[in-house]
Amino acid sequence: MSLDPEDPQPTPPRRPRPKPGSNPDDAPPRDPPRAGAGDSVFRPTPGSSSDMPKRRRKSSDGPPVLEVAEPGPKWYERIVFGRVSSGQLAQFCRQFGSYLNAGVDYDRALSSLHRQFQRTGLGPVIERMRTRIQAGATLEDATKREQDVFGPAFQSMIKVAEARGAVPETLKMLGESYEYRQRLIRQARSAMIYPIIVLFLASTIAMLLSIYLLPMFASMLADISKKGSLPFASQALMAFSGFVQRIGWWLLPVLLVGVPLALLRWYRTSAGKAVLDPIVLRIPVIGSIFRKLDVSRFARTLASLLDAGVDVGSAMDLTAQALAMTPIRKEVAAAKKPIMEGRDLSVALSRSRWFGPDVIAVLESGEETGKIPESLGHVADDYEEQASYMVKNLGHLIQPLMILMLGGFVLFIILAVFLPYIQMISSLAGG
Numbered sequence: 001m002s003l004d005p006e007d008p009q010p011t012p013p014r015r016p017r018p019k020p021g022s023n024p025d026d027a028p029p030r031d032p033p034r035a036g037a038g039d040s041v042f043r044p045t046p047g048s049s050s051d052m053p054k055r056r057r058k059s060s061d062g063p064p065v066l067e068v069a070e071p072g073p074k075w076y077e078r079i080v081f082g083r084v085s086s087g088q089l090a091q092f093c094r095q096f097g098s099y100l101n102a103g104v105d106y107d108r109a110l111s112s113l114h115r116q117f118q119r120t121g122l123g124p125v126i127e128r129m130r131t132r133i134q135a136g137a138t139l140e141d142a143t144k145r146e147q148d149v150f151g152p153a154f155q156s157m158i159k160v161a162e163a164r165g166a167v168p169e170t171l172k173m174l175g176e177s178y179e180y181r182q183r184l185i186r187q188a189r190s191a192m193i194y195p196i197i198v199l200f201l202a203s204t205i206a207m208l209l210s211i212y213l214l215p216m217f218a219s220m221l222a223d224i225s226k227k228g229s230l231p232f233a234s235q236a237l238m239a240f241s242g243f244v245q246r247i248g249w250w251l252l253p254v255l256l257v258g259v260p261l262a263l264l265r266w267y268r269t270s271a272g273k274a275v276l277d278p279i280v281l282r283i284p285v286i287g288s289i290f291r292k293l294d295v296s297r298f299a300r301t302l303a304s305l306l307d308a309g310v311d312v313g314s315a316m317d318l319t320a321q322a323l324a325m326t327p328i329r330k331e332v333a334a335a336k337k338p339i340m341e342g343r344d345l346s347v348a349l350s351r352s353r354w355f356g357p358d359v360i361a362v363l364e365s366g367e368e369t370g371k372i373p374e375s376l377g378h379v380a381d382d383y384e385e386q387a388s389y390m391v392k393n394l395g396h397l398i399q400p401l402m403i404l405m406l407g408g409f410v411l412f413i414i415l416a417v418f419l420p421y422i423q424m425i426s427s428l429a430g431g
Contacts, residue, residue: 097171
């Protein structure tokens with residue numbers, strides 16, 4: 001190979017000269033081993049991290065070691081840039097895998113991705129990953145402190161992928177998973193736009209009626225009550241109107257806004273999820289959608305982990321962590337023990353109420369043929385399609401319920417106001 005400095009071809013590192021009296025056979029080889037298609041081809045040079053903040057750590061086995069002072073996530077990143085969406089993660093995984101497939105090293109790939117995502121919440125995360133990799137860390141170590149963004153299953157799959165040299169393929173698989181999640185979120189948002197608008201308008205109308213019109217009706221009903229007893233609907237309307245007048249009109253908007261926000265905040269805690277998840281799963285239509293989503297997530301995550309080479313015990317733990325609903329997560333976590341004792345996955349899940357007979361039958365077929373990841377993939381595809389169809393038609397299912405709620409509210413007011421007059425007319429006609 002030419003050593004001309006104007007030669008565009010890179011030169012291999014020079015072989016260090018052996019010290020006098022040492023064995024020449026112990027010298028390092030001339031050519032460094034080549035990295036695989038999915039491994040990082042970046043190796044930090046002596047000057048690559050000279051500008052980074054360092055701290056010296058004492059080592060009992062040798063000389064002091066230089067470490068990069070890794071900054072953690074900043075509290076203001078979420079306020080300035082917002083949350084990292086599933087669409088951003090899908091795009092990041094796909095493009096990162098494409099860069100690695102093309103032979104681009106980690107440093108250049110992450111530098112390009114940082115320029116692309118620098119105005120989003122993913123930009124600071126990519127920059128921290130790039131800093132750690134420049135210091136000599138692996139991709140697994142670089143993502144270890146970013147589990148709030150990527151999740152534990154991402155890191156475990158990357159760890160196995162680096163060991164097998166299949167990082168691009170794993171990133172492509174993760175990109176497809178994030179992309180499906182983003183597509184489902186978009187369908188749910190589009191389906192819920194009309195019901196949310198109708199619910200907001202109905203709540204506003206009910207609040208205005210309670211503040212302005214109900215006191216007028218209540219005074220009229222109070223005069224009628226002096227002459228006789230009122231029906232139950234009228235008594236309830238008068239009690240509600242008196243309650244609003246004593247407490248104040250501001251209580252209604254506080255309840256309409258504060259109660260949902262308080263429930264949402266409580267739901268984000270472990271205690272709140274443990275209480276509310278079983279209730280959500282029992283709601284018609286909504287509970288079925290959440291169950292199908294979690295079953296599809298279970299099948300997709302477990303298939304990806306097993307296909308990536310993760311052991312069964314770790315795969316079950318990571319799959320349980322990836323699930324959203326607490327009862328299903330507990331069932332999957334409890335199924336690990338019989339599986340580790342030698343039982344089949346279909347047997348361990350057969351007693352669960354959340355996995356239907358169709359899922360158990362497909363799992364049994366996969367265990368007989370030795371193609372469990374493929375069978376889990378079929379289950380995930382089927383349940384994803386069912387959940388997507390139900391989410392797409394969710395708006396059409398909720399519209400009749402909204403009409404019934406509004407009709408019931410209007411009927412209650414009509415009965416509360418007109419029943420006393422009808423009762424008075426009937427008594428006068430009879431007298």
